[in-house]
Amino acid sequence: MSDFPFLSVLTVAPLVGGLLVVFLPASRGELAKRIALGWSLAVLVLAVFMWIAFDASGDRMQLRESYSWIPRWGVNFTFAADGIALVMLALIALLVPLVILASWHDADNLKRSVPVYFALLLFLEATMIGVFAAADVFLFYVFFEVMLVPMYFLIGSYGGHQRQYAAVKFFLYSLVGGLFMLAAVIGLWVVGGKTFDWQALTQIDISTGTERWLFLGFFIAFAIKAPFFPFHTWLPDAGGAAPAGSAALLVGVMDKVGTFGILRYCLPLFPEASKWFAPWAIALALVGIIYAALLAVGQNDLKRLVSYTSIAHFGFIGIGIFAFTSQAGTGAVLYMVNHGLATGLLFLVVGMLVARRGSALISDFGGAGKLVPVLAGVLFFAGLASLALPGTAPFISEFLVLIGTYTVNKPVAIIATAGIILAAAYVLWMVQRTTQGTLNPALTGVEGMRRDLSVREKVVVAPLIALLLVLGFYPKPVTDVINPAVQATMEQDLNTQDPAPTVGTVQEAHR
Template identity: 85%
Template sequence: MSDFPFLSVLTVAPLVGAVVVALLPRSRPTLAKQVALGWSLLVLALSVVMWVTFQVGGDRFQFRESYPWIPNWGVNFTFAADGIALVMLMLIAVLVPLVILASWHDAESSKRSVPVYFALLLVLECTMIGVFAAADVFLFYVFFEVMLVPMYFLIGSYGGHQRQYAAVKFFLYSLVGGLFMLAAVIGLWVVGGKTFDWVALSQVDITTGAERWLFLGFFVAFAIKAPFFPFHTWLPDAGGAAPAGAAALLVGVLDKVGTFGILRYCLPLFPDAAQWFAPWALGLAVIGIIYAALLAVGQNDLKRLVSYTSIAHFGFIGVGIFAFTTQAGTGAVLYMVNHGLATGLLFLVVGMLIARRGSALVSDFGGAGKLVPVLAGVLFFAGLASLALPGTAPFVSEFLVLIGTFTVNKPVAVIATLGIILAAAYVLWMVQRTTQGTLNPALTEIDAMKRDLNLREKVVVAPLIALILVLGFYPKPVTDVINPAIQATMEDVGRTDPAPSVDTVQEAIR
């Protein structure tokens, strides 16, 4: 079974599904939704089979496939997945069906074609899977850029207030980053001897100056995508304007391409430059944690608030990556998964609230828990997961990042810990102002606000809640997959974990 071309099939399948859905007549929206949902469930089933087939402790890259594409430039369709890519692919496969189910009625509020909305979601899934599965730098770049197009139309055509502005800002920011990366990709191709194969490129010796410039080219693209402070300003706009389902995919998966890219490309291909730039990257990450958390506290728009919390979380991931320890690195990748689940859930729940109220402003709610207790409960749970309460999955990853960082860089770890306190502030205050306290009389006049979660919505949130709890108590299946990949990455960078000694322990206690 391990010979089965999982990755290419997984990449192409959603695209075929998208074509099928797009060709369905506009007059039959329900059929389009069902086909899209079925198709994404097929992809999920295939991903599960792939997960089971993956040999933990086997080769670093598995499921490798390679077909020639543009031989003149040494470009191949090369797919391969390491543990990091595998968990991200799994995250995509889990999130997309839930997002499709959660967006069941989202497209109807706009005047646009419903089948096209679901076709775009499937196209987005194709490009997301492709970007994580690619093991050819050119192929990665192609997916990295093409990914913008379906997202652009999802935000621009189906989004809410200020969608045009948000869509254009999203596209331009990402395109600018992408073009920096294009220059670096061409440069890498030239110094690497006209090949795009990741394995071959990771063996190439590059002069210090060139290495730093190439690192920078890639890093800027990924820092915009992730986004890190100060490249983050597009995310609150895009996240605020996108329909809730698309926003969940945007911050849950799309932005992980940035951190994934740093782990897969910046660190192993340019190890010396990565170490040289690490203090700067850590600085940006820490600023991001604090700054975005402070801004999140002050937000009055629910979706923008969630977007800002994501920027703070990406700061944690950045810290974990650039601490260069196995623990922190594993924590960072685990964080990418858990954040996808927790923030995905938060976005979807917030989307359900907004759909009922018809407004995204915190001040338009108040005491909503009295009308929709189950929904409020789920929102509370998602918030707790987002602030990394022990027992929920994000706690494990945040803790790993912090202890992994503490062993090598105490100041950063200490400052980052402040982010946890701020997280408690923005989550709890948001929950309090929306669902607790005295009932806002305006809410009782809206019929929709009196309907609690229906069966479809329960089906959407239940798997996410279950996953967050399971991974919170027993993350081993995921960490086992991530750990070898992170160890290999850290070896590429040439860093080994500091040996635990009595001194460090004593120092730590002091």
């Protein structure tokens, strides 16, 4: 089974499905939805077989494929996956069919082309899979840039208030970051012997000054994509304007390309520069945790609030990456997965509330739980998962990040815990103002607020709730896949070792 070209087929399949859907007449909207859903489910099944074929105790990079593309430049269609890429590919395959189900009526309500909307979702899936599966630096860059196109149209054509402004801002920020990366990619090709192969590039020696400049080119692009403070300002606008399903993919998956890129490219290719810049990266992550959390508390727009919470969460992921311990690194990758599940659920549930009320403003709700109790309960659960309540999956990842960071940098870990307190504040305050308290009389006259979760919506939220609970108590199936890749990054690429545990006796402690 491991000889099957999983990664290339996974990349191409959604593209083919999108082409089938996009050429359907606008009047065949229902058929477009069914084809898109069926195609995405087929991708999910293929991803399950890929997970089974992956040997967690085997080679670091598996499922490798390579096809000649531009021989003169040393460019190939090379795909390969380690445990970090594998879990992200699985997250994409899971979220896309759920987003398609959740977005069933989004394009109908906007009176725009339904086939184009669902084709864009499939195109986005293809590019996201490609960017995580690429093992050629130039191929990665191509997917990194092309990925912007479907999301730009999803926001600009199908989004809400200020959608065109948000789409242009998203595109320009990402494009500027891509230009920095392109310069670094060209520089890497020159110093790397005119090859773009990731495995070959990890073996080359680069002078200190050159390595730092190349690191900066990649890091700026990834910091914008993640986004880290102070490159974050595009995300609240894009997340607030995008349709809820698209926003779930934007924040749940697309932004992880930034943190994945740091783990896959910055650390292995530029290990000494990564260590040199680590204090600055950690400082940016810490500021992002506190700053974004404070801004989230004051938000009156539900979707912008969720976007700001994600900036804070990315701060934790950044700390976990640059702590350079296997515990913190595993926690950071697990955080990427769990954040995708929790924030994906939160965005989808917020979208359901907004669709019923016709407004994303928190002040337009109040006591909504009295009218839609099940939906309110799911929102409450999604909020608790987002603040990393023990028993939910994000708690495990946040705990690993903090404990792994504490062993090497106690002040950073202690300051970061303030973000946990602020997370409780903005999540509980949001839930209180939307679903609890006195019923807003205006809600009783809104027809949509008389409908609780439909069967379709229950199918959307049930798998995410189940995974958040199961991984909250038993994350081993995921951590077993992640651990070898993280350890290889820390020990082989960075040449770092976890600090030895210090255990003292009671008598020694008294002395």
